[in-house]
Amino acid sequence: MDEKALLHRYLTAARDALLWKLDGLSEYDARRPLTPTGTNLLGLVKHAAGVELNYFGRVFDRPFPEPPRWSTADALPASDMYADTDESRESVVAFYARVREFADATIDALPLDAPGVVTWWREERRAVTLRQVLVQVSIELHRHAGHADVVRELIDGAVGMQDGNTNMPPVDAGWWAGHHARLEEIAATAGATLRG
Incomplete structure (x- = not known):
């Protein structure tokens, strides 16, 4: 397996683990805030969509055709971390599926050394490559999958790394x-x- 395929595989594993944590939950439990900062499962999925939009879109000057309203400058703080009442679970998951396709198209189209600019990072770190972005996003999504694992355990006791593997x-x-x-x-x- 070449390096790009390997990095993409790790990214896909994080995406799938995060989405799996929604399986079998009610609408309430999927949205239920379980930390003082409001961490909730559906919000983590919505946030992951935003992460991928930014890193695989803005960084490589590849605009997403349907930017969400919560990604605009006048959006409320943390509005990417929860689904509002007019956003169904199905719409958030479907949006993330479209973002994944968009991100995968960027990954497929560019070589690992393709240059990009992360405008929200410190000046001396802004110049990146697709390789760095794949690592960064995989790390971030695996971190959020860990958050999701803890939140899901608090909801109903369910634990595990992936479907069929509790790792317990x-x-x-x-x-x-x-x-x-x-x-x-x-x-x-x-x-x-x-x-x-």
Whole structure:
């Protein structure tokens, strides 16, 4: 497998892991904010679409035919991190599918050393190549897939790296409850004795 195909494969794995976390959830649970900053699963997918639009579009001067309103300068802060009431889950997922096709077309069309400019980075780091962008976006999407894994576990206890691979020890819920209790005891003891 050549380098571009390998980098693309890692990107695709992150995309698929992120989308998989929506499977089987109600509309409420897909949108439910579970952190003080409002992190939610559908918002992570919407954000991933924006990440790919910017890195595989703007960086290489390849305009996307249907820029979303939440990507404009007058959009509300963090509006790429949640789906509003007029945005269905299906519309967000379909939009991300179109963005993925657009990003894949950029990846297919350009060589790994194709130059680009990340205007929102510091001046001395702005000049990049497609290779750097593939690595950057893969890292960012894998990070968000990790966020999604934690959020999904908080919703219904479901965990895993990908469909059919939980990457967790094969133990029952009782074992996990005991494990959680042990970790809580360790944390409380360390907190009381180490004061750090």
